[in-house]
Amino acid sequence: MSIASTLADVRARIASAARAAGRDPKDVKLVAVSKTHAPEKIREAHAAGQRTFGESYAQELDDKSKALADLADIEWHFIGHLQSNKAKVVVRSARVIETVHSSELASEIGKRAASASRAPIDVLVEVKLSEEASKHGAAPAELGALLDAIEKDSRLRLRGLMTMPPFGDAVIAKRIFDELRALRDRHGGASRLPELSMGMTGDFEIAIASGATLVRIGTAIFGAR
Ligand SMILES: *Cc1c(COP(=O)(O)O)cnc(C)c1O
Secondary structure, three states, rough: OOHHHHHHHHHHHHHHHHHHOOHHHHEEEEEEEOOOOOOOOOHHHHHHHEEEEEOOOOOHHHHHHHHHHOOOOOHHHHEOOHHHHHHHHHHHHHHEEEOOOHHHHHHHHHHHHHHHOOOEEEEEEEEEOOOOOOOOOOOOHHHHHHHHHHHHHHOEEEEEEEOOOOOOHHHHHHHHHHHHHHHHHHHHHHHHHEEEOOOOOOOOOOOOOOOOOEEEEEEHHOOOO
């Protein structure tokens, strides 16, 4: 199947999940996760109208954004675990950094964004709601202080929350998506935190039912990695 047709299929599934939840499909944005896939695949998706792409590795994002610099309207989201020493590379091309997990990282992103003339840069806070050691993010108990620190930093623009449940269990995924939404409501609601980034190939319909505004989908569009 062509990327144009897998994309059309994913968009149709997003729209029907949104309608089933009584939501406007326009309120759910697709982040096409292109990590490990060649720039040519991103070109194909771009030709089919996709503009927002997610990458997980700093160097790969940097390489691809350079290879695709002619596609000036691409909006890159950084969705991987970010170490402070990679913030400088990521702010060069990322429009949104979805994985801020500490105030130290937030302030490093702010500093690097300012010196690259990319401030204010949009950020989401990644929240760790799963016990899995491989999952990163701020603990729910740290969230209040971290959100306050980001809001006080004029080089950053706070946009919302992101999370990633453990792989392959729909019941746990739904519980975690509902927890992220409840945390959003407890910390100022949609006016302060408009974006909820949650849902991947295996669980995006569940995430949309729980209020996702950004779904990060790779495999269903580009195939297996
Ligand atoms: C790889 C990745 C995705 C996409 O996963 P698929 O199952 O391929 O849709 C989404 N979010 C994050 C943070 C990822 O690393």
